[in-house]
Amino acid sequence: MTRQTNNNGNYVRLPALRCLMYEVALNGWRVLRETVNDFSLWRLIEYPWATRVLALHRGDLVLDIGSGTSSYPHMLAKEGVDVIIAELDADRVRWQLAKRQETARPGDGVFLPLVADATKLPIRSDSVQRIAAISSLEHIPDDAAAGREIGRVLAPQGLAALTIPFTSTERESFFKGIRNFKKVDRNAFVQEGKAGSFFRFYTRDDIEQVYVQPARATLANWGGFGRRLLNWSYHETKLTRYWRRYVIKDWLLATVVHPLEERFDQSDPLYVMFTLEKRSS
């Protein structure tokens, strides 16, 4: 899985509009009205960011952890990148396989969906140059084990692009008055009546302990999204019922409002995005 490429330029890029077009090509026009997977505003921020910071070329290989029914691995494959999916839910892996069979074209990268637990990856140590985990690690109760596994399988000088929920203080609630999330641990919540709906926020110290140190990594490319405007005036409010609808609006929010919010708003972001680069020894 350690593949060297000789491409110096020609990085794979997935700007928000290209992601939107892929999403329509993969899942049909109806996704502009109501998404069929987790595609939404946040993904239009995360996918372009992850693709850029991973500095990918055609022929590179990405391990995508907790893919769910996301189109991101398909977008990468369409750009000629090889992808391994490690997803716990067998139904979602079947969905990914069926989607791949429907949409594969000559010239695409290799696409290998695996039913696999991020806390016990069936992958050799030090073997993966590029890892993506997009809004998935916060759903894993034993995140320390997932952090160790990312550190174990990442090759020396390899890069992992992670996006996870953030808080600088202790969170007492999530989606208060909108959905019933019960606090189960420090900064951790479970949605009542919904099995497997674990959700955790991370402080900067948590990130250091759970992800940076076990990988013996350098943290870089730090960014955030979902501050006062996009989170507290929109996502964590009753307006969230429009969250998964009319995805077309999200293109403007992601490309115009999000950069302005990042430039001028110092409040906590809902999510942070960062890379781990594993040190050589």
Ligand SMILES: C[S@@+](CC[C@H](N)C(=O)[O-])C[C@H]1O[C@@H](n2cnc3c(N)ncnc32)[C@H](O)[C@@H]1O
């Ligand atoms: C919010 S969803 C996926 C988001 C997706 N990455 C995207 O880009 O839209 C989180 C996924 O993580 C998966 N997951 C939860 N625990 C896991 C584990 N231990 N190992 C692998 N996947 C896991 C869930 O089954 C779910 O499909």
